[in-house]
Each structure stands twice: as structure tokens, then as C-alpha cells.
Amino acid sequence: EAEVAQSPRYKITEKSQAVAFWCDPISGHATLYWYRQILGQGPELLVQFQDESVVDDSQLPKDRFSAERLKGVDSTLKIQPAELGDSAMYLCASSQDTGGEKLFFGSGTQLSVL
């Protein structure tokens, strides 16, 4: 069964450093999502792409976070500089359309900022 691929699986960094996460959605899925999940809470949307275009990034802290999906396939989420409060699981998901139906999630990148 096709899966959403994410890397790295774990990332430990010091505050003020730059980090980047990569996601490869299921082939043919036009919509890609980046979520942040703090331990004990539900995932919170950071950014949603439709093909290469941003659909919603209203919750993305744009002073330090950036996301791109240049060719409408894989995507990169970057944090620069990282802060202690950024420690969380970063989840990527994809779906076939923009209706928010049946998201397929990757296993996430667990970020620890020291």
C-alpha cells in the first residue's frame, strides 16, 4: 500500500539552528498538509498546498517557518531559527482532493530543540 514518506524520523538541534523536514506524498495526491502535534494534543495545521500553490498558511509562523512544494510533488518545511517551543512532532499528510477527505499521514518527524 502506498505511504506518505517523511524524513528524518528524528531530529535533535540546538536553538537558533536551522532545521528542515522533507515529505513525499502518495503519488497522485494533489493536496499536501503539514501539521504540528504537541504531545497530548491533536495535530494543528501549519500549511496546506494544492499542487504547488499554498491554500492556507494562516497558522504558519512566517517569521521563522517556511514551506515549499516547488513541483507540486514533494515538500520541505523549514524552521530558522529553531526555538525551544518548536519541539513537537511534525506530520505530513496528503489527500486526493481539496475536500479534506481521508488524509493519509506519514509517521512524522520528532523534533527536539535543546
Next chain:
Amino acid sequence: GESVGLHLPTLSVQEGDNSIINCAYSNSASDYFIWYKQESGKGPQFIIDIRSNMDKRQGQRVTVLLNKTVKHLSLQIAATQPGDSAVYFCAENLASGGSYIPTFGRGTSLIVHP
């Protein structure tokens, strides 16, 4: 702002019992709801969905009930098994600029005792 939330953070049941996980939503305009299961160290996995024009939908061992009058959603798991132990999230689709943003609640941890 409006949000999706859960009544019980933890539910403990015995193997073979039926489990009921509840969710309250506050956005009366939401017309699509999804339940996800998240096992430790993994991303959420789609379980079942329901549209607002339905009151009930059944899957394999799972049933979702929707009460639009009181804005309440529930997930029923029949004959609960140890493999059902996980965190369960309800999510609603919020309309945003022509697309839909899947918005998650806090989650309920289901613990199944053998």
C-alpha cells in the same frame, strides 16, 4: 474561536467490551467529520467518516453517530481488542477560501486491558 473538542481524555475498557468515544463540535456549518486512530510513534490513520446529511454510518466493528441538534459525534467500537489501544481523534472540515481545512480535536486515549 470555534473548535472541536473531546469530553474524556482517557477511556479504559476490558477486552471484548464495547467502547464509546465522544466528541463535541461547535461549528454548526461543518458538514463532514472524520475519526482517526493514532498509535504510538505513528501518524493518524483514517477510521471512518460521516457527512452531515447522515445520522449513522457503520464500518467493520466501528460505528459513527452524528447528532447535529446537540453538535455531538461519537465513535463506537464493538468487541474492543488490545490492538484498538490508541489515541482517537475526531476532526471536522472547516471551509476556508474554497477548500476545506481538516481541524482536529484533543483526542481520547483508549486503553484496552486483556
